[in-house]
Amino acid sequence: MTxxxxxxxxxxxxxxxxxxxxxxxxxxxLAQQSKKINGEGTFxxxxxxxxxxxxxxxxxxQIENSLKWLGISWDEGVDQGGPDAPYKQSxxxxxxxxxxxxxxxxxxxxxxxxxxxxxxxxxEQAKAEKRPFLYRNHRPENPPTWDGxxxxxxxxxxxxxxxxxxxxxxxxxxEDAIDDFILIKSDGYPTYNFCHIVxxxxxxxxxxxxxxxxxxxxxxxxxxxxxxxxxxxxxATLPFVMAIDGKKKLGKRDGAKxxxxxxxxxxxxxxxxxxxxxxxxxxxxxxxxxxxxxxxxAFTLSRVQKSPARFDEQRxxxxxxxxxxALSLDDLYARVEDFWPVVAKNTDEAHKKQVxxxxxxxxxxxxxxxxLTEYFFTEPSPDWEMVSTNKQLKKxxxxxxxxxxxxxKAVIADIPESDFVAENIQDxxxxxxxxxxxxxxxxxxxxxxxxxWAPFSPALHDTLATLGKDTTLRRLTESIESL
RNA sequence: GGUCUCAUCGUCUAACGGUUAGGACACCAGGUUUUCAUCCUGGCAAUCGGAGUUCGAUUCUCCGUGAGAUCACCA
Numbered sequence: 138m139t140x141x142x143x144x145x146x147x148x149x150x151x152x153x154x155x156x157x158x159x160x161x162x163x164x165x166x167l168a169q170q171s172k173k174i175n176g177e178g179t180f181x182x183x184x185x186x187x188x189x190x191x192x193x194x195x196x197x198x199q200i201e202n203s204l205k206w207l208g209i210s211w212d213e214g215v216d217q218g219g220p221d222a223p224y225k226q227s228x229x230x231x232x233x234x235x236x237x238x239x240x241x242x243x244x245x246x247x248x249x250x251x252x253x254x255x256x257x258x259x260x261e262q263a264k265a266e267k268r269p270f271l272y273r274n275h276r277p278e279n280p281p282t283w284d285g286x287x288x289x290x291x292x293x294x295x296x297x298x299x300x301x302x303x304x305x306x307x308x309x310x311x312e313d314a315i316d317d318f319i320l321i322k323s324d325g326y327p328t329y330n331f332c333h334i335v336x337x338x339x340x341x342x343x344x345x346x347x348x349x350x351x352x353x354x355x356x357x358x359x360x361x362x363x364x365x366x367x368x369x370x371x372x373a374t375l376p377f378v379m380a381i382d383g384k385k386k387l388g389k390r391d392g393a394k395x396x397x398x399x400x401x402x403x404x405x406x407x408x409x410x411x412x413x414x415x416x417x418x419x420x421x422x423x424x425x426x427x428x429x430x431x432x433x434x435a436f437t438l439s440r441v442q443k444s445p446a447r448f449d450e451q452r453x454x455x456x457x458x459x460x461x462x463a464l465s466l467d468d469l470y471a472r473v474e475d476f477w478p479v480v481a482k483n484t485d486e487a488h489k490k491q492v493x494x495x496x497x498x499x500x501x502x503x504x505x506x507x508x509l510t511e512y513f514f515t516e517p518s519p520d521w522e523m524v525s526t527n528k529q530l531k532k533x534x535x536x537x538x539x540x541x542x543x544x545x546k547a548v549i550a551d552i553p554e555s556d557f558v559a560e561n562i563q564d565x566x567x568x569x570x571x572x573x574x575x576x577x578x579x580x581x582x583x584x585x586x587x588x589x590w591a592p593f594s595p596a597l598h599d600t601l602a603t604l605g606k607d608t609t610l611r612r613l614t615e616s617i618e619s620l
Numbered sequence: 621g622g623u624c625u626c627a628u629c630g631u632c633u634a635a636c637g638g639u640u641a642g643g644a645c646a647c648c649a650g651g652u653u654u655u656c657a658u659c660c661u662g663g664c665a666a667u668c669g670g671a672g673u674u675c676g677a678u679u680c681u682c683c684g685u686g687a688g689a690u691c692a693c694c695a
Contacts, residue, residue: 148695188694253693269622269691288693305625314623314691322693329695353624353690376626377688386688415644419633423643442633444626445688452632452645462658498658509656529654567653581654593656 140177142343143168145204145211146333148185149196153203154393155448156348156378156386159413163375164346165209166414166436173433181340182214184225185333187326203396207406208429213340221340226332233327236335236365237289237320245364246320248283249290251275273317289321291331291361298356303344303373303438305352314356334358338367344438346373349445350386373438376417377445387448403476403503405464408457416449417442426459458501466494478507480515488513491603495595509593513603516612517590519619524586529578538583539617544573545584546613549606557606563598587616 143164147157164180171178182204186192197215204211213219223229240246251259256272263270273293283289295312302308320331327335337345352374362369377386380393387393399409411427420435427435461469470490481489496509511517524530524538533541548565570580581597588609594600601609 146695150695185695191694249693256693264621267621271691308624310624316691319693324693326693328693333695349625350689351695356624374625379688381631416632421634423634425632425644446633447631449631449645455645458658496657499656501657527655570653577653579654583654585654591655595656597654 139343140175140179141167141171142179142181142341143346144181144183144337144340144342146183146185146336147200148188148191148329149193149200150188150191151193151196152199152395152397154387155396155413156388156393158203158207158396158409159378159416160346160348160375161204161209162207162410162413163373163418163436163438163441164344165211166433167344167346167438168212169433170436179212180209181219181342182211182224183336183340184215185329186225186227187322187329187332189227189324189326199395199397206397206400207410221336226336227326229332229336230325230327232339233321233332233335237327237331240291240320240364241283241289243364245292246283246289247277247280247292249288249319250277250281269313271313271316273315276317285321285325286323288319288323290317291320291357291364293317293357293360294364295360298359300355300359300372302352302355303371304376304441305374305443308352308355310353310356314353315360316357318357330354330357331361334361334365334367337370338365342370344371344373346375346438348375349377373441376442378416379445379447381448381450386445401504403500403505404453404457405460405472405503408453408460411460412453412456417446426456426463454501461500461503462498464497466490466497469493469497473503473506476503476506478511478514480511481513484514488603495599495603499593499595512589512591512594516615519587519616520590521620523590523592524583527582527586529576529582530586533579533583535620539620541573541575541580541583542587542613542617544569545580545587546610546617549601549609549613552606554606557602559596559598559602562601566598584613588612590616 145161145164147153147161153161168178168180182201184197184200201216211217213221213224215224218224226233237246259272259275260270272290273295276292281287293315295315297309297311298314299307299309318330319328321327336342355372355374359369380387396409400406407429410429410432414427414432414436415425418436418441420437421440424431464472470486470493473493477489492510492513493506496506499509500506524533545566548569549562552561552565566581566584570577573580585594585597585600588604589600589612595603604612
């Protein structure tokens with residue numbers, strides 16, 4: 138494998154959604170793989186800001202933050218430079234002008250003399266005659282010298298194309314797909330169609346990954362590569378990521394979320410990377426859960442799916458749980474810093490870690506932490522409806538409840554402070570089961586509610602051990618008194 | 621409308637032309653002495669339709685059908 142150079146080239150028009158991030162991820166994986174195999178591999182972050190109208194303030198920062206969150210770093214790019222700096226297209230206008238001049242000199246570009254109204258008339262005429270509109274059918278015979286105030290058009294060489302796409306396989310089109318498109322707009326900025334090809338050539342990009350919507354523009358690009366006499370990179374067209382319920386491609390207008398929203402919702406970046414990578418790609422084995430390193434090793438363009446995939450949040454949620462459980466306690470602790478319930482604010486690290494260990498298996502997202510742990514940090518309010526609506530406990534009358542809780546208090550109080558650990562508590566409670574003649578479903582459920590007043594909690598003996606002897610006794614007392 | 625692309629369980633997918641069409645998510649049932657979750661076991665569930673090629677098509681070809689993309693001085 139030769140050394141791979143890939144790039145991610147977003148336009149700064151807002152936040153990043155999952156579709157865009159997946160394209161970046163695949164390109165990055167390819168570069169990392171190349172780095173690993175032969176020591177060389179480059180991932181470039183280039184900003185395509187040639188549409189000043191659609192540009193959104195702060196987008197570049199947002200894009201960088203999104204990539205960083207996912208663990209994607211770039212070797213060359215806007216904020217850190219590189220051999221082909223600048224990496225912002227609005228700062229490269231002179232380069233595009235120079236390349237455009239080459240095309241003009243070679244007779245492959247000309248000034249567009251028509252007004253927008255005239256163009257519109259051509260279009261309507263074509264529509265009325267039910268034939269496709271092609272600008273080249275109206276190519277002016279003696280175009281004016283280009284002075285930068287008119288758009289500069291590519292003089293295309295229409296012909297059928299056949300090419301191989303690294304994902305889609307063999308593709309072909311007829312000559313109708315080729316037209317005289319605009320290279321440089323009348324505002325002096327180049328179009329995407331032109332400048333991305335120039336930049337990819339200058340930057341030595343070997344693999345161009347982009348989403349499916351560009352597939353029908355590819356023949357135009359092929360035509361331009363020839364006119365520019367530059368080598369064509371490997372083209373890889375990724376299928377769309379579709380909206381969850383609909384059949385439309387996932388876009389900002391169709392409810393696509395900012396990737397950073399998922400961070401706020403408690404998703405792990407490695408889970409998101411795993412999810413995005415396996416959305417439309419698999420390594421041919423039955424492995425479902427991948428670390429980022431495993432993805433780097435296993436990724437191949439040839440195994441990317443040709444058909445669009447739907448964004449399945451259930452699967453993302455499951456993967457997130459898998460990755461949370463794979464974390465060491467210390468690592469998890471570092472990640473949940475912003476997710477503790479506010480009442481845990483002044484709790485010491487040791488206790489928080491103890492609680493965290495108990496709920497690690499129960500977290501689907503980091504944001505589940507408060508509901509799972511709040512009662513460890515603050516006194517819960519007794520809610521006897523939880524007992525009266527419980528299908529096992531509702532048979533108990535008030536007297537029985539008091540008797541059982543009082544008995545529990547007594548045996549708990551008998552455990553020496555220094556022996557108040559899960560194992561001993563379990564033994565004690567098991568004995569209590571025998572002396573009271575109760576089933577675990579009744580006695581344990583009652584105790585669990587009396588000390589936590591939570592809809593669910595970890596194993597009872599673990600919960601009590603973590604609460605500590607004093608707290609356990611206090612809550613039992615409070616619960617009895619509140620009855 | 622022109623051009624182009626795609627098509628296996630509800631979803632994500634596996635299957636060098638030969639498999640009882642496999643796995644995962646979700647869902648359902650059972651188990652792990654309370655709950656929730658984890659974990660384990662089992663269950664439900666698919667090759668868009670029609671021709672052809674072949675001893676044999678999920679797989680190759682053609683025609684339909686369905687879905688999507690694109691036809692900008694947006695990227």
